Amino acid sequence: MANNLVISDVARVFGLRPSAIRYYEQIGILPPPARRNGQRRYEKSALLRLAVVQRARESGFTLSEIRELFFGFRPAMRPPQRWRKLSERKIAELQTRMKRLKMMETLLKRMQDCRCDALDECGEKMLSRRSAERA
Amino acid sequence: MANNLVISDVARVFGLRPSAIRYYEQIGILPPPARRNGQRRYEKSALLRLAVVQRARESGFTLSEIRELFFGFRPAMRPPQRWRKLSERKIAELQTRMKRLKMMETLLKRMQDCRCDALDECGEKMLSRRSAERA
DNA sequence: CTACGAGTTAAAGTTAACTTTAAGTCAAAA
DNA sequence: TTTTGACTTAAAGTTAACTTTAACTCGTAG
Numbered sequence: 001m002a003n004n005l006v007i008s009d010v011a012r013v014f015g016l017r018p019s020a021i022r023y024y025e026q027i028g029i030l031p032p033p034a035r036r037n038g039q040r041r042y043e044k045s046a047l048l049r050l051a052v053v054q055r056a057r058e059s060g061f062t063l064s065e066i067r068e069l070f071f072g073f074r075p076a077m078r079p080p081q082r083w084r085k086l087s088e089r090k091i092a093e094l095q096t097r098m099k100r101l102k103m104m105e106t107l108l109k110r111m112q113d114c115r116c117d118a119l120d121e122c123g124e125k126m127l128s129r130r131s132a133e134r135a
Numbered sequence: 136m137a138n139n140l141v142i143s144d145v146a147r148v149f150g151l152r153p154s155a156i157r158y159y160e161q162i163g164i165l166p167p168p169a170r171r172n173g174q175r176r177y178e179k180s181a182l183l184r185l186a187v188v189q190r191a192r193e194s195g196f197t198l199s200e201i202r203e204l205f206f207g208f209r210p211a212m213r214p215p216q217r218w219r220k221l222s223e224r225k226i227a228e229l230q231t232r233m234k235r236l237k238m239m240e241t242l243l244k245r246m247q248d249c250r251c252d253a254l255d256e257c258g259e260k261m262l263s264r265r266s267a268e269r270a
Numbered sequence: 271c272t273a274c275g276a277g278t279t280a281a282a283g284t285t286a287a288c289t290t291t292a293a294g295t296c297a298a299a300a
Numbered sequence: 301t302t303t304t305g306a307c308t309t310a311a312a313g314t315t316a317a318c319t320t321t322a323a324c325t326c327g328t329a330g
Binding site: 052055056058059060061084087088090091094095097098100101102103104105107108109111112 | 187190191193194195196219222223225226229230232233235236237238239240242243244246247
Protein backbone atom coordinates (compact mmCIF):
# COMPACT_ATOMS: atom_id res chain seq x y z
CA MET A 1 0.00 0.00 0.00
CA ALA A 2 0.87 3.64 -0.16
CA ASN A 3 2.63 3.92 3.15
CA ASN A 4 5.59 5.33 1.32
CA LEU A 5 5.01 8.94 0.43
CA VAL A 6 8.07 11.09 0.85
CA ILE A 7 7.84 14.62 2.05
CA SER A 8 7.81 16.25 -1.35
CA ASP A 9 4.84 14.12 -2.41
CA VAL A 10 2.87 15.10 0.63
CA ALA A 11 3.82 18.70 0.06
CA ARG A 12 2.60 18.58 -3.52
CA VAL A 13 -0.68 16.97 -2.54
CA PHE A 14 -1.41 19.74 -0.09
CA GLY A 15 0.13 22.62 -1.94
CA LEU A 16 2.66 23.18 0.83
CA ARG A 17 6.42 23.24 0.85
CA PRO A 18 8.34 20.46 2.50
CA SER A 19 9.65 22.95 5.01
CA ALA A 20 6.11 23.70 6.15
CA ILE A 21 5.49 20.04 6.82
CA ARG A 22 8.68 19.72 8.83
CA TYR A 23 7.63 22.79 10.70
CA TYR A 24 4.25 21.28 11.55
CA GLU A 25 6.05 18.26 12.89
CA GLN A 26 8.38 20.41 14.87
CA ILE A 27 5.59 22.27 16.62
CA GLY A 28 3.75 19.05 17.33
CA ILE A 29 0.84 19.37 14.95
CA LEU A 30 1.95 16.47 12.84
CA PRO A 31 3.34 13.33 14.52
CA PRO A 32 6.87 12.30 13.50
CA PRO A 33 6.49 9.70 10.77
CA ALA A 34 8.50 6.54 10.24
CA ARG A 35 11.82 6.86 8.45
CA ARG A 36 13.61 5.00 5.69
CA ASN A 37 17.28 5.80 5.37
CA GLY A 38 16.64 8.76 7.56
CA GLN A 39 13.91 10.11 5.30
CA ARG A 40 10.37 10.66 6.40
CA ARG A 41 7.78 8.28 4.97
CA TYR A 42 4.18 9.28 5.40
CA GLU A 43 1.17 7.07 5.50
CA LYS A 44 -2.50 7.70 5.27
CA SER A 45 -3.02 8.83 8.84
CA ALA A 46 -0.65 11.73 8.28
CA LEU A 47 -2.57 12.79 5.22
CA LEU A 48 -5.82 12.73 7.13
CA ARG A 49 -4.38 14.84 9.83
CA LEU A 50 -2.96 17.27 7.35
CA ALA A 51 -6.32 17.54 5.67
CA VAL A 52 -7.90 18.59 8.93
CA VAL A 53 -5.10 21.01 9.64
CA GLN A 54 -5.44 22.53 6.21
CA ARG A 55 -9.14 23.11 6.53
CA ALA A 56 -8.78 24.60 9.95
CA ARG A 57 -6.07 26.93 8.63
CA GLU A 58 -8.25 27.98 5.74
CA SER A 59 -10.97 28.98 8.10
CA GLY A 60 -8.65 31.13 10.12
CA PHE A 61 -7.54 28.94 13.01
CA THR A 62 -4.04 29.59 14.22
CA LEU A 63 -1.65 26.69 14.51
CA SER A 64 -1.82 26.79 18.27
CA GLU A 65 -5.59 26.69 18.17
CA ILE A 66 -5.29 23.67 15.96
CA ARG A 67 -2.90 22.05 18.38
CA GLU A 68 -5.34 22.72 21.16
CA LEU A 69 -7.98 21.04 19.10
CA PHE A 70 -5.87 17.92 18.67
CA PHE A 71 -4.70 17.81 22.22
CA GLY A 72 -8.11 18.64 23.59
CA PHE A 73 -9.43 15.71 21.69
CA ARG A 74 -6.84 13.17 22.61
CA PRO A 75 -5.78 12.96 26.23
CA ALA A 76 -9.36 12.14 26.98
CA MET A 77 -10.65 13.89 30.04
CA ARG A 78 -12.80 10.73 30.28
CA PRO A 79 -15.41 11.35 27.62
CA PRO A 80 -13.85 13.96 25.38
CA GLN A 81 -15.40 16.74 27.41
CA ARG A 82 -12.53 19.06 26.98
CA TRP A 83 -12.81 18.58 23.27
CA ARG A 84 -16.50 19.30 23.38
CA LYS A 85 -15.98 22.53 25.29
CA LEU A 86 -13.27 23.57 22.94
CA SER A 87 -15.10 22.90 19.78
CA GLU A 88 -18.19 24.63 21.08
CA ARG A 89 -16.10 27.68 21.65
CA LYS A 90 -14.55 27.42 18.22
CA ILE A 91 -17.93 27.03 16.59
CA ALA A 92 -19.09 30.20 18.28
CA GLU A 93 -16.00 31.97 17.01
CA LEU A 94 -16.66 30.76 13.52
CA GLN A 95 -20.17 32.11 13.68
CA THR A 96 -18.91 35.50 14.79
CA ARG A 97 -16.45 35.51 11.95
CA MET A 98 -19.12 34.63 9.47
CA LYS A 99 -21.29 37.51 10.66
CA ARG A 100 -18.38 39.89 10.24
CA LEU A 101 -17.69 38.71 6.75
CA LYS A 102 -21.33 39.14 5.89
CA MET A 103 -21.26 42.71 7.21
CA MET A 104 -18.14 43.53 5.29
CA GLU A 105 -19.71 42.13 2.16
CA THR A 106 -22.73 44.36 2.63
CA LEU A 107 -20.43 47.26 3.22
CA LEU A 108 -18.46 46.68 0.05
CA LYS A 109 -21.57 46.22 -2.02
CA ARG A 110 -23.05 49.38 -0.65
CA MET A 111 -19.89 51.29 -1.47
CA GLN A 112 -19.99 50.06 -5.02
CA ASP A 113 -23.33 51.71 -5.54
CA CYS A 114 -22.35 54.96 -3.99
CA ARG A 115 -21.22 58.04 -5.87
CA CYS A 116 -19.17 59.54 -3.05
CA ASP A 117 -15.76 60.58 -4.20
CA ALA A 118 -14.13 60.03 -0.87
CA LEU A 119 -14.27 56.85 1.09
CA ASP A 120 -14.86 58.76 4.29
CA GLU A 121 -18.22 60.04 3.12
CA CYS A 122 -19.09 56.51 2.30
CA GLY A 123 -18.07 55.44 5.76
CA GLU A 124 -20.46 57.95 7.18
CA LYS A 125 -23.39 56.40 5.41
CA MET A 126 -22.39 52.98 6.52
CA LEU A 127 -22.03 53.95 10.08
CA SER A 128 -25.41 55.56 10.17
CA ARG A 129 -27.06 52.49 8.74
CA ARG A 130 -25.07 50.31 11.01
CA SER A 131 -27.54 50.06 13.86
CA ALA A 132 -30.22 48.87 11.46
CA GLU A 133 -27.80 46.14 10.43
CA ARG A 134 -27.19 44.82 13.87
CA ALA A 135 -30.83 44.42 14.82
CA MET B 136 -17.72 70.57 18.13
CA ALA B 137 -15.66 67.51 18.84
CA ASN B 138 -12.80 68.18 16.44
CA ASN B 139 -10.49 67.82 19.39
CA LEU B 140 -9.97 64.20 20.24
CA VAL B 141 -6.43 63.36 21.21
CA ILE B 142 -4.87 60.08 20.27
CA SER B 143 -5.62 58.29 23.50
CA ASP B 144 -9.32 59.10 23.15
CA VAL B 145 -9.45 57.72 19.66
CA ALA B 146 -7.54 54.69 20.82
CA ARG B 147 -10.01 54.06 23.61
CA VAL B 148 -13.00 54.44 21.32
CA PHE B 149 -11.67 51.80 18.97
CA GLY B 150 -10.02 49.54 21.48
CA LEU B 151 -6.60 50.17 19.99
CA ARG B 152 -3.38 51.49 21.43
CA PRO B 153 -2.13 54.90 20.46
CA SER B 154 0.85 53.26 18.84
CA ALA B 155 -1.43 51.37 16.48
CA ILE B 156 -3.03 54.61 15.35
CA ARG B 157 0.34 56.22 14.73
CA TYR B 158 1.30 53.14 12.83
CA TYR B 159 -1.77 53.38 10.62
CA GLU B 160 -0.85 56.95 9.88
CA GLN B 161 2.70 55.95 9.12
CA ILE B 162 1.69 53.37 6.57
CA GLY B 163 -0.78 55.75 4.98
CA ILE B 164 -4.03 54.20 6.03
CA LEU B 165 -4.99 57.11 8.21
CA PRO B 166 -4.30 60.66 6.98
CA PRO B 167 -2.08 62.80 9.22
CA PRO B 168 -4.44 64.86 11.38
CA ALA B 169 -4.10 68.49 12.41
CA ARG B 170 -1.86 69.24 15.37
CA ARG B 171 -2.10 71.41 18.44
CA ASN B 172 1.20 71.98 20.20
CA GLY B 173 2.59 69.17 18.17
CA GLN B 174 -0.12 66.75 19.32
CA ARG B 175 -2.50 65.04 16.97
CA ARG B 176 -6.11 66.18 17.10
CA TYR B 177 -8.62 63.97 15.39
CA GLU B 178 -11.93 64.94 13.94
CA LYS B 179 -14.92 63.02 12.77
CA SER B 180 -13.53 62.05 9.39
CA ALA B 181 -10.68 60.19 11.03
CA LEU B 182 -13.13 58.24 13.15
CA LEU B 183 -15.15 57.29 10.11
CA ARG B 184 -12.11 56.08 8.35
CA LEU B 185 -10.97 54.13 11.35
CA ALA B 186 -14.37 52.51 11.59
CA VAL B 187 -14.06 51.25 8.05
CA VAL B 188 -10.52 50.07 8.70
CA GLN B 189 -11.59 48.24 11.80
CA ARG B 190 -14.39 46.40 10.08
CA ALA B 191 -12.20 45.42 7.21
CA ARG B 192 -9.58 44.14 9.65
CA GLU B 193 -12.18 42.13 11.50
CA SER B 194 -13.18 40.43 8.32
CA GLY B 195 -9.65 39.43 7.54
CA PHE B 196 -8.37 42.11 5.19
CA THR B 197 -4.70 42.89 5.52
CA LEU B 198 -3.62 46.46 5.99
CA SER B 199 -2.25 46.63 2.50
CA GLU B 200 -5.50 45.34 1.07
CA ILE B 201 -7.22 48.08 3.00
CA ARG B 202 -4.84 50.64 1.63
CA GLU B 203 -5.53 49.37 -1.85
CA LEU B 204 -9.18 49.80 -1.13
CA PHE B 205 -8.71 53.43 -0.11
CA PHE B 206 -6.34 54.27 -2.90
CA GLY B 207 -8.36 52.40 -5.47
CA PHE B 208 -11.29 54.47 -4.44
CA ARG B 209 -9.67 57.84 -4.39
CA PRO B 210 -7.42 58.74 -7.28
CA ALA B 211 -10.44 58.18 -9.48
CA MET B 212 -9.59 56.34 -12.63
CA ARG B 213 -12.45 58.46 -14.02
CA PRO B 214 -15.49 56.75 -12.62
CA PRO B 215 -14.13 54.70 -9.74
CA GLN B 216 -13.59 51.72 -11.95
CA ARG B 217 -10.52 50.58 -10.24
CA TRP B 218 -12.43 50.63 -7.01
CA ARG B 219 -15.23 48.63 -8.54
CA LYS B 220 -12.83 45.97 -9.83
CA LEU B 221 -11.14 45.81 -6.51
CA SER B 222 -14.20 45.52 -4.41
CA GLU B 223 -15.64 42.93 -6.71
CA ARG B 224 -12.56 40.87 -6.16
CA LYS B 225 -12.73 41.39 -2.43
CA ILE B 226 -16.38 40.42 -2.34
CA ALA B 227 -15.55 37.18 -4.10
CA GLU B 228 -12.82 36.54 -1.57
CA LEU B 229 -15.22 37.16 1.25
CA GLN B 230 -17.64 34.68 -0.21
CA THR B 231 -14.93 32.04 -0.45
CA ARG B 232 -13.99 32.68 3.15
CA MET B 233 -17.56 32.37 4.25
CA LYS B 234 -17.89 29.02 2.53
CA ARG B 235 -14.77 27.78 4.25
CA LEU B 236 -15.98 28.85 7.63
CA LYS B 237 -19.25 27.09 6.99
CA MET B 238 -17.39 23.90 6.09
CA MET B 239 -15.24 24.10 9.16
CA GLU B 240 -18.31 24.61 11.28
CA THR B 241 -19.88 21.50 9.81
CA LEU B 242 -16.65 19.66 10.42
CA LEU B 243 -16.49 20.64 14.06
CA LYS B 244 -20.11 19.82 14.67
CA ARG B 245 -19.69 16.45 13.07
CA MET B 246 -16.68 15.75 15.23
CA GLN B 247 -18.64 16.57 18.32
CA ASP B 248 -21.08 13.81 17.58
CA CYS B 249 -18.48 11.24 16.82
CA ARG B 250 -17.21 8.63 19.22
CA CYS B 251 -13.79 8.19 17.64
CA ASP B 252 -11.03 8.38 20.16
CA ALA B 253 -8.49 9.75 17.75
CA LEU B 254 -8.92 12.79 15.65
CA ASP B 255 -7.43 11.04 12.65
CA GLU B 256 -10.26 8.55 12.47
CA CYS B 257 -12.61 11.45 12.55
CA GLY B 258 -10.73 13.06 9.74
CA GLU B 259 -11.25 9.97 7.69
CA LYS B 260 -14.99 10.22 7.98
CA MET B 261 -14.94 13.84 7.08
CA LEU B 262 -12.85 13.35 4.06
CA SER B 263 -15.09 10.65 2.74
CA ARG B 264 -18.15 12.81 3.13
CA ARG B 265 -16.35 15.75 1.67
CA SER B 266 -17.37 15.29 -1.92
CA ALA B 267 -21.01 15.30 -0.93
CA GLU B 268 -20.36 18.61 0.78
CA ARG B 269 -18.94 20.31 -2.24
CA ALA B 270 -21.80 19.48 -4.54
C1' DC C 271 9.75 76.50 39.47
C1' DT C 272 9.69 71.91 39.11
C1' DA C 273 7.45 67.75 38.68
C1' DC C 274 3.80 65.15 36.38
C1' DG C 275 1.22 63.08 32.87
C1' DA C 276 0.47 62.71 28.17
C1' DG C 277 2.01 63.60 24.00
C1' DT C 278 6.18 63.21 20.25
C1' DT C 279 9.96 60.60 17.40
C1' DA C 280 12.97 57.01 15.44
C1' DA C 281 14.39 52.71 16.02
C1' DA C 282 14.52 48.30 17.86
C1' DG C 283 11.81 44.34 19.54
C1' DT C 284 7.87 40.80 19.18
C1' DT C 285 4.90 36.91 17.41
C1' DA C 286 3.14 33.78 14.00
C1' DA C 287 4.02 30.98 10.42
C1' DC C 288 6.93 29.84 7.61
C1' DT C 289 11.20 30.00 4.27
C1' DT C 290 15.93 30.10 3.32
C1' DT C 291 20.53 28.81 3.99
C1' DA C 292 24.51 26.17 5.01
C1' DA C 293 26.40 21.99 5.61
C1' DG C 294 25.87 17.29 5.36
C1' DT C 295 23.94 12.17 3.99
C1' DC C 296 22.59 8.81 0.68
C1' DA C 297 20.95 6.02 -3.29
C1' DA C 298 20.74 5.72 -7.95
C1' DA C 299 22.26 7.38 -12.64
C1' DA C 300 26.18 8.21 -15.76
C1' DT D 301 33.33 6.35 -9.10
C1' DT D 302 31.83 10.64 -9.25
C1' DT D 303 27.86 13.37 -9.79
C1' DT D 304 23.16 14.35 -9.15
C1' DG D 305 19.02 15.21 -6.84
C1' DA D 306 16.30 14.68 -2.95
C1' DC D 307 16.46 14.25 1.50
C1' DT D 308 18.38 15.72 6.52
C1' DT D 309 19.42 19.31 10.41
C1' DA D 310 19.95 23.60 13.05
C1' DA D 311 19.83 28.18 12.74
C1' DA D 312 19.05 32.45 10.75
C1' DG D 313 15.98 35.28 7.88
C1' DT D 314 11.22 37.10 6.43
C1' DT D 315 6.65 39.55 6.57
C1' DA D 316 2.73 41.57 8.84
C1' DA D 317 1.10 44.21 12.27
C1' DC D 318 2.06 46.10 15.91
C1' DT D 319 4.48 47.24 20.62
C1' DT D 320 8.18 48.78 23.35
C1' DT D 321 11.86 51.70 24.42
C1' DA D 322 14.63 55.75 24.89
C1' DA D 323 15.01 60.34 24.73
C1' DC D 324 12.54 64.50 24.37
C1' DT D 325 8.75 68.43 24.59
C1' DC D 326 4.55 70.40 26.49
C1' DG D 327 0.97 72.49 29.45
C1' DT D 328 -0.66 72.42 33.85
C1' DA D 329 -1.09 71.34 39.05
C1' DG D 330 1.15 72.18 43.20
